[in-house]
Amino acid sequence: MLSKSITKLVQYGMETGLVAECEKNYTINLLLDVFHEDEYVEPEESFSDVDLEETLNELLDEAVKRGLIEDSVVYRDLFDTRLMNCLMPRPAQVQKEFWDKYQNSPQEATDYFYKLSQDSNYIRRYRVKKDQKWKVDSPYGEIDITINLSKPEKDPKAIAAAKNAKASSYPKCLLCPENEGYAGRVNHPARQNHRIIPITINDTPWGFQYSPYVYYNEHCIVFNSKHTPMKIERNTFIKLFDFVKLFPHYFLGSNADLPIVGGSILSHDHFQGGHYTFAMAKAPIEIPVEIPGYEDVEAGIVKWPLSVIRIRHKDEKRLIELADHILGCWRGYTDEEAFIYANTDGEPHNTITPIARKRDGLFELDLTLRNNITTEEHPLGVYHPHAEYHHIKKENIGLIEVMGLAVLPSRLKEELEILADYLVQKKDIRSNEKIAKHADWADIFCKKYDGITEENVMDILKKEVGEVFVHVLEDAGVYKCTEKGREAFLRFVKTL
Numbered sequence: 001m002l003s004k005s006i007t008k009l010v011q012y013g014m015e016t017g018l019v020a021e022c023e024k025n026y027t028i029n030l031l032l033d034v035f036h037e038d039e040y041v042e043p044e045e046s047f048s049d050v051d052l053e054e055t056l057n058e059l060l061d062e063a064v065k066r067g068l069i070e071d072s073v074v075y076r077d078l079f080d081t082r083l084m085n086c087l088m089p090r091p092a093q094v095q096k097e098f099w100d101k102y103q104n105s106p107q108e109a110t111d112y113f114y115k116l117s118q119d120s121n122y123i124r125r126y127r128v129k130k131d132q133k134w135k136v137d138s139p140y141g142e143i144d145i146t147i148n149l150s151k152p153e154k155d156p157k158a159i160a161a162a163k164n165a166k167a168s169s170y171p172k173c174l175l176c177p178e179n180e181g182y183a184g185r186v187n188h189p190a191r192q193n194h195r196i197i198p199i200t201i202n203d204t205p206w207g208f209q210y211s212p213y214v215y216y217n218e219h220c221i222v223f224n225s226k227h228t229p230m231k232i233e234r235n236t237f238i239k240l241f242d243f244v245k246l247f248p249h250y251f252l253g254s255n256a257d258l259p260i261v262g263g264s265i266l267s268h269d270h271f272q273g274g275h276y277t278f279a280m281a282k283a284p285i286e287i288p289v290e291i292p293g294y295e296d297v298e299a300g301i302v303k304w305p306l307s308v309i310r311i312r313h314k315d316e317k318r319l320i321e322l323a324d325h326i327l328g329c330w331r332g333y334t335d336e337e338a339f340i341y342a343n344t345d346g347e348p349h350n351t352i353t354p355i356a357r358k359r360d361g362l363f364e365l366d367l368t369l370r371n372n373i374t375t376e377e378h379p380l381g382v383y384h385p386h387a388e389y390h391h392i393k394k395e396n397i398g399l400i401e402v403m404g405l406a407v408l409p410s411r412l413k414e415e416l417e418i419l420a421d422y423l424v425q426k427k428d429i430r431s432n433e434k435i436a437k438h439a440d441w442a443d444i445f446c447k448k449y450d451g452i453t454e455e456n457v458m459d460i461l462k463k464e465v466g467e468v469f470v471h472v473l474e475d476a477g478v479y480k481c482t483e484k485g486r487e488a489f490l491r492f493v494k495t496l
Contacts, residue, residue, distance in 0.1 A: 001058070002059075003040050003041045003042070003043060004043045005055055005059045006028055006031045006032065006040070007028075007042070007047065008047050008055045008058075009050070009052075009055050009056070009083065010024055010028055010031070011047045011048070011050050012050040012052055012055060012087075013027060013087035015048070015050065016119040017119070018088065018089065018116075019087050027086055028040060031083065034086065035062070035063070035066065052125075056080045056083065056084075059080070059083055060076045060079060064076075074186055075186075077184075077189065077190065078185075078186075078190045081184065081191070081193050082190065084120055084121045084192070085181075085193055088193050088195075091180060091181070091195055091196070094113070094116065094195045095197060095198065097112060098112060098113055106247045106248065106249060107249050110218065110247060110250070113195075113197060114210060117209075117210045120195075122194050122195075122210070122212055123210060123213075123214055124212070127149075127150040128213070130150060131146050131147065131148055131150050131215075132147040132149065132413060133145065133146045133147075134462050134466075135466075136462065136465075136466025136467070136469075136470075138279075138466065138467075138470045139470075140279060140283055140305055140404075140473075141282050141283055141404070142279055142282075143406070143466055143469060144216070144279065144406065145405075145406045145462070145465060145466050146215060146405065146408065147412050148213070148215070148407055148408065148409065148410055149410050150213050151213065168185070171188070172267075173227060173265060175221065175227075175265060175268040176223075177196055177207050179191040180194050180195065180196050181194070182194075194209070195209070196208065196209050197209070199222070199243070199246060200242075201222070201239045201246075204224070204225075205225040206222055206223060206224055208222050209223075211272070215405060215407055216274055216276040216278075216400075216405060217274060217275050217276045218250070218274045218276065219276075220250065220272070220274050221270055221271070221272055222270060222272075222273060223268060223269065223270035223271075224269040227267070228268070228269050229257075229266060229268070230254070230257045230265075230267075231257050231269070232254065232351055233324075233327070234320065234324040234327075236254055236354065237320040237323045237356070238320055239271070240252050240254065240271065240354060240355075240356035240365070241316040241320065241363060243271070243356075244316075244357060244358050244363065245358075248358045249275055250273045250274060250275055250357075251274065251281065251355060251356065251357035252271050252273035252357075253271060253272060253354060253356065253399045253402075253403070254270075254271050254272075254353065254354055255353060255399045256352065256398075258348065258349070258351045258370070258372045259372060260372035260374070260384055261351065261353070261370040261372045261383065261384070261396065261397065261476075262351075262372075262396065262398065272400065278403035279403070279404030280355070280366065281355075281357065281359075283302050283303050283304045285298075285300030285301065285302055285303070285310055286302060286303035287300055287301040287490070288300040289301065289309075289490075289493050291322065291496045292496070294311075294318065294325075296313065296318065297311050297312070297313045297318055297319065298311065298312040298362075299322075301490075301493070303481075304473075305473035305474040305476070306368050306397075306477045306478075307489060308368050308369075309326060309367045309369070310366050310367075311323065311364070311365050312362045312364045312365075313363060314362050314363065316363040319364075323354065323365055323367060325496065326496060327352055329492075329495055329496055330350050330352060330369055330492070331348065331351070333350060333492055333495065335488060337488070338478075338479065338485075338488035338491070339382065340371060340478060340492075344373065349371045349372050349373045350369070350370070350371055351370050351371075352367050352368060352370060353367075353368040353370055353398075354367050355402075355403065368402050369478050369492075370383065370476075380394075383475065383477070383478050384397065384475065384476065385397065385475055386475050388440075389468050389472050389475070390437075391437040392408065392412070392441075392465060392468045393406065393408060393472050395407075395409070397472065397473070397476040401473070402473075402476070404473075406465075406466075406469040406472075408465070412465075414434070415435050415438065416458070418432065418434055418435050419435045419438055420457040420458055422435065423452045424453060424457050441464070441468070445460070445464045445467075479492075
């Protein structure tokens with residue numbers, strides 16, 4: 001059985017191009033060594049179109065049977081990554097192939113690297129496809145919604161083992177370049193099948209990789225080779241455009257550099273990008289503006305629930321200068337009437353979420369104004385999802401959400417399925433503790449529909465979840481999309 005499964009995995013490697021024909025025996029022997037097995041019998045049958053998930057499960061079941069691993073998702077993930085490493089080209093080979101293809105075109109290079117990241121099972125296709133995704137129309141364009149189901153739940157044994165595991169500061173975090181080839185442990189994922197492309201931006205060494213969770217097409221991460229905290233500054237804009245010049249078919253953006261309005265990893269300077277056009281990028285400029293000293297730069301307020309200034313020019317250096325000017329003005333800007341405070345008790349509140357791209361021959365930069373002030377009424381943030389929407393989205397509004405993609409928690413899949421049943425059966429939603437938090441919301445939206453049936457209930461729920469997310473984005477906007485909000489926004493613009 002082991003010989004057959006190993007043969008299938010090696011055949012998969014040859015079909016995808018991970019393993020050269022001449023490396024077949026070498027790869028078989030590497031896999032035998034992982035299983036502490038000396039014997040191998042070539043199966044009589046031949047294999048094609050090998051199913052990777054099925055084959056890895058066969059090998060993992062065998063590893064459990066032999067006592068090599070415990071039968072839990074964490075240990076299985078650590079072990080199957082070790083198996084995939086037996087098929088992987090060395091980092092230098094991947095880098096050479098990437099830059100050889102780059103000579104033809106940047107897109108050919110990224111196509112190769114993205115396929116490799118999937119074929120290697122670093123991006124687990126069979127998990128990512130479990131994510132629920134849909135689109136919802138809104139006054140701001142078509143919004144993307146996803147319920148993230150690709151991150152597996154840890155089992156109690158692994159959680160206990162992680163608590164008892166020896167503390168380690170290597171790698172310092174999930175974004176450090178030392179992750180490449182790392183075997184992992186119960187509290188840190190294996191990365192033997194992970195590859196990084198070194199790039200230079202702003203004359204410093206950075207790395208380019210893909211996110212294992214791909215929330216959108218070719219979701220990439222660009223990170224500083226040094227473990228250094230995130231900071232939005234003039235150099236940020238230089239780095240964004242250096243990358244866009246290298247890969248003009250990709251956008252690149254940064255999370256804000258303050259808690260509440262920032263990303264999940266503020267300790268390591270990094271950006272996120274990819275080959276995808278979000279609703280925010282499609283949103284038009286609603287109010288064109290002219291900024292003194294930068295009359296040659298096209299600028300305006302974007303029709304978007306968050307507060308966005310878009311600037312465009314053929315010379316990215318003009319955008320870098322203007323963005324730095326806007327950032328400096330915003331950092332120190334206070335407008336009490338609009339409840340914008342640059343700082344309170346010495347704590348800074350104003351920052352920016354920037355997104356760079358190249359479009360129609362021009363460089364483009366969206367500057368999203370952010371503020372992380374809290375109050376007694378809104379202890380998690382005034383410009384953060386308000387409590388009435390926490391039943392759907394309580395987490396920070398980071399870069400991906402800013403651009404118009406809701407990344408919603410996995411709990412919602414089950415909750416919406418239960419809620420759908422209760423709505424169709426006209427049962428008391430408050431009687432079920434799993435969905436009681438959705439009762440007030442359901443009371444409101446049910447009035448909009450003549451009848452909720454088994455056939456239309458999920459479509460209704462998807463539409464209503466989308467509407468909640470739009471409200472969440474509006475909460476995150478420091479200036480609301482109202483006449484009063486636009487007046488306040490223009491007050492700031494006039495200070496530039």
